[in-house]
Amino acid sequence: MSLDARSLDHSADRIPPKFDAAWSLGPSRPSPVANDGQGRVLSFDARHMIIDEADPARCSYVVLEGSVMISKMLPDGRRQIIELLGPGDVFGMTTNRVHESAAESLGPVRVAAYDAAALRADQDLQLMFAERMKSQICALHDHAMLLGRKTARERVSTFLIRLIPGRGGGGCTGPVGKDACGVTVSLTRQEIADYLGITLETVSRAFSQLKREGVLSYSRHDAVTVTNVCRLCRLTGAH
Amino acid sequence: MSLDARSLDHSADRIPPKFDAAWSLGPSRPSPVANDGQGRVLSFDARHMIIDEADPARCSYVVLEGSVMISKMLPDGRRQIIELLGPGDVFGMTTNRVHESAAESLGPVRVAAYDAAALRADQDLQLMFAERMKSQICALHDHAMLLGRKTARERVSTFLIRLIPGRGGGGCTGPVGKDACGVTVSLTRQEIADYLGITLETVSRAFSQLKREGVLSYSRHDAVTVTNVCRLCRLTGAH
DNA sequence: CGGCTAGTTGAAGACACTCAACGAGCGTGG
DNA sequence: CCACGCTCGTTGAGTGTCTTCAACTAGCCG
Helix, strand or coil: CCCCHHHCCCCCCCCCHHHCCHHHCCCCCCCCCCCCCCCEEEEECCCCEEECCCCECCEEEEEEECCEEEEEECCCCCEEEEEEECCCCEECCCCCCECCCEEEECCCEEEEEEEHHHHHHCHHHHHHHHHHHHHHHHHHHHHHHHHHHCCHHHHHHHHHHHCCCCCCCCCCCCCCCCCCEEEECCCCHHHHHHHHCCCHHHHHHHHHHHHHCCCEEECCCCEEEECCHHHHHHCCCCC | CCCCHHHCCCCCCCCCHHHCCHHHCCCCCCCCCCCCCCCEEEEECCCCEEECCCCECCEEEEEEECCEEEEEECCCCCEEEEEEECCCCEECCCCCCECCCEEEECCCEEEEEEEHHHHHHCHHHHHHHHHHHHHHHHHHHHHHHHHHHCCHHHHHHHHHHHCCCCCCCCCCCCCCCCCCEEEECCCCHHHHHHHHCCCHHHHHHHHHHHHHCCCEEECCCCEEEECCHHHHHHCCCCC
């Protein structure tokens, strides 16, 4: 069994949006987004700030390849990672003059940037943005539930389930044969913590506990095997 | 000084979206949304379920008048209120066959319902939906920060500041003369708690503490005077 | 090998939760 | 009219989960 989720065949446009695990993948296939030349294509290395908080708002972006994380900071340094985005997802939209959240590449990434004029001119592009915003709003709703009401253990379980394409969601088919699955965790413990609204120690403890209980196994930090997906699913609080 | 925020002159389309306090108002002015007859206008009493979780997805909605709250439940009964919406805001969009969150009227409310075909046919409507989704995504980002990283006291302070139009946000002008303001709290303590991701007791304690410290004063539960808006603002964690 | 980063684990403490009692306000009905 | 029940809010006491602080380990690179 592969430890690398990227070997699984699923494209961003077929997965129900709120369980889209595209951002968990390593180097990813090009997104289905048509780029008719109006959008400037930009490439960034890993951990590069694409948008800083309070940057003047010039463009909206589409992720073409790779993963992007959206975050916000409080003046005293507390950080919240708001969204984890994969190919097809959009970011940088604002009704304000400035961006209200930062965007950073998780790995090497390619994005397309569209200024307001380009967007206004292309109706297909507008529709695509609208569709994506809908799915991302669903994901944000789910995440608000996680942040507001779930325990640390449930948060970490939910996080891990989201890494497994097609599982844990409404359209989950249930276990198919041996119910194990390998996933690549491309975030540090600190980043997972900032995403889940807990501390890195709590994340670490939750991982260790799940490992001790036989739900997970791993030797490398970033290559985790979920031994029993259904059991993990029952720990998310959603079922 | 009035205890009723509705007396203040501000329309939904001029307020920066993430600090839009339209949902804090009582009976509200009609929204600027053009209703060209394609959308069915629906009216509901207070505390009426407009959408149940897992309802088949038929329409997208625009709030015309009144306030709507969007929420999700876990199977064990834990609830999270995800969004509080006012005139101009949209809800019910989904890429799925079913709605993934519930919508309930806070007071008497009028909404316009558009099915997919109506939306596809009207480009202005699409644009309006897209613009609103942008602002609501910003609000969801802000709220994720609140839920993930703020203390109970900061959450309640943020909640109260959001009730005050034009204050607490980026475009905050600072105190103008005597820095007091009356607001109408049209949610129960339980609802505030479910919105802020804490318990009703914690909400109550936070209110009491702020009152004891002289930041707030109130005799009725739903009519609160913020005695010193700037001081409250400094308690939100955002400044 | 030393220094650095990332992760794990332990001990102690704080913040919010749970459970419970009590009080205020309101509508109903005797 | 007042008693009653009901809902909603407040407050207290005790508990628990998660945080904080700190020590320690593993892996990596010069």
